[in-house]
Amino acid sequence: MMKKEYVMQVVETIRELLVALVPTNVLISWGLKGFIATVFENMPALKFYVSGRMYTGFVIIALNGSNHYAVYLQNDTGTECVHDEVCFDELGELLDCHIS
Template sequence: MDKDYVMRIAGTIREQLVSMTDTAILMSWGIHEFMATVYKDLPGLKFCVNGRLFQGYVLICLNGSDYYEVYLQNEEGTSCISDEVCFDELGEIIDSHIESGTDKEEYARFCEQLISFH
């Protein structure tokens, strides 16, 4: 796959993720190591996270249907969390798997405990 194409796709994914996701949410993921990647012959963006629910890599790949496929990868393996994600859904889907979970009240209590602890 053409390196310039992969780099452009990775840059677009990063720009969409950062512009469509609240900064506080992005910060809660402990993101580092953004890199362009190819996974399953799909161009994408890979980055390391240190979330409350998941620690490892997030891979966001553009598929042939103009949707994103989102994978979580760590020492236990790689799992697809969704294979039809629109650009404006990336932050919410990733956050629910690596940081906040699906129980918003439980996560709010967790955050309150963290604030009162500090």
């Protein structure tokens, strides 16, 4: 089992990256609601709900190694991995392409 402190630290880092690197108007356009700290596929992850033009459901960003993230979209139809090795500076653009 993963230590809660480690999961919380990773999730806070992911949240800070999103807020710092994605323009506020883009985050608002996603209809982003709530941040949840979780463990997904045995990786510490940030989960949040979006209601965008192209996608509505949960987004899961999981730390997949020291500097890479796996990004999943999860809704009533299932869970889809949209990228399994994305760098932190590419997260915003990747997400916006799937959500907006």
